Amino acid sequence: MRGLLVSLMLLGCSLSLQAGEFAAQLNAGTRSWSSSELLHHPQARDIEIADDVSYKRPMRYRAVPIRALLEGVTAGDHLQAVASDGFAAELPAALLLADEGAKAWLAIEDPDEPWPPLAQGKASAGPFYLVWTDPHASQISPEQWPFQVVRIRQLAAVEQRFPALLPAGDASSEVQAGFALFQKNCMACHRLNGAGDSAFGPDLNIPYNPTEYFTGDFLRQYIRDPQSLRRWPQARMPGFSEQVLDATQLQQLIAYLQHMATRKLPPPG
Known part of the structure; x- marks a missing residue:
């Protein structure tokens, strides 16, 4: 009986991860992707993060360049990445669209290979996590690495x-x-x-x-x-x-x- 309960709990966790959904709410319209769709996105690739801000160690992710999900956004626009816990990172679009210097990626947690917890008793950074390669090239702040992201949206400037x-x-x-x-x-x-x-x-x-x-x-x-x-x-x-x-x-x-x-x-x- 106990073994059955454990199996059901693991199955529930797996289904929860598979049900992860990321939304881009842009002026051009809103689009959503499941974890599976993003893992198989044409631009998805494996990336290495040498000094991960959240995990405090090197990490490897399957990720999509965030600019590939920002159709219609231009460098002068303003975006906000929102996490499930209410964390809301303000991000100039120019940073997310850049092809040189720091490059922004949406890392996707694979249900078959879940990421480690952020700390004992905590969840992982998934199912979606905004990470950067070469962050020092553009002075990316730790606050610009939102984890457990649920959506990115286009907004007017903070002012x-x-x-x-x-x-x-x-x-x-x-x-x-x-x-x-x-x-x-x-x-x-x-x-x-x-x-x-x-x-x-x-x-x-x-x-x-x-x-x-x-x-x-x-x-x-x-x-x-x-x-x-x-x-x-x-x-x-x-x-x-x-x-x-x-x-x-x-x-x-x-x-x-x-x-x-x-x-x-x-x-x-």
Whole structure:
């Protein structure tokens, strides 16, 4: 009896993986692909990722160039990759369409060869995972490696969708640079002034901005290594190393947060 239950559980897992579906919601129309369809896509190939952001080791995937799934998208467009847990990575289309430098791939988990779990007791990065070859060539952030992706969608630029995120018109160039870094590294998890699409992490301005309660150098330390200040089993915020945010960029990001602490808006509703 126990053996039968185990077999049924394994069969259920396999069927769940086979039922994985990825959608591209674009201005030209919406299209969906099953795991099987993508594994057998004409442009699918085996790729090697030397330093996988999520698995922290070399990985091998069956993958399709993401640009092959973005019919009608041009370099000036804006896209967002959405994961099943509410993580929402903002991505300039130019990055995803590039044929030189960093190249974006949609990795597909094969039900017959499932990927390892991301951690003990956790699921894998599948059934779909946006990965990059040669990521350093285009300064790809760890937040631009969304796993458990369910869809990619074409949207207006962040500035148009969420004016509550905008710094004042006379803000310094440091603050403006920090706003760009916030979009790249923070918006996938956090909202600010209630603005954003992510349902993953807390708002960074309402009710309090982190620059209001982290004193001294603690905010920098927290961004670099969150668990050096707050350690708990469910912690999910990654640290941002010097390779991801150098000292100047970290100061720019903090300058944007300090600026936005003076521009609080009530959350929608």
